[in-house]
Amino acid sequence: MSTHIADDRDETIASLRALLKDKEHELSDLRRDLARSVGRLEFANPGSALRAASSINPRNLPCPTCHEDDRLTPEDVRLGYQCDDCADRAEGRGGYE
Numbered sequence: 310m311s312t313h314i315a316d317d318r319d320e321t322i323a324s325l326r327a328l329l330k331d332k333e334h335e336l337s338d339l340r341r342d343l344a345r346s347v348g349r350l351e352f353a354n355p356g357s358a359l360r361a362a363s364s365i366n367p368r369n370l371p372c373p374t375c376h377e378d379d380r381l382t383p384e385d386v387r388l389g390y391q392c393d394d395c396a397d398r399a400e401g402r403g404g405y406e
């Protein structure tokens with residue numbers, strides 16, 4: 310019986326560790342969002358059409374054009390955007406100033 314309890318504890322500890330890891334991810338996302346939102350509340354970058362990422366609108370979706378991960382927020386996808394790099398290519402711009 311004692312080994313069964315130990316197994317339960319291991320399982321609990323493992324799930325708590327997983328939860329903690331998730332929270333650490335969330336926290337680092339929030340810190341990044343906070344840094345990004347200073348001075349540019351609406352748009353992801355100056356001259357960019359993309360929405361600024363936030364905790365309720367995380368940049369966690371791939372670009373439909375170049376298929377790079379974490380390029381777009383759900384709001385960007387809803388609006389039919391592609392990532393800045395692809396938008397620049399589409400507009401014939403070489404990149405950022």
Ligand SMILES: [Zn+2]
Nearest residue numbers: 372375392395
């Ligand atoms: Zn792209």
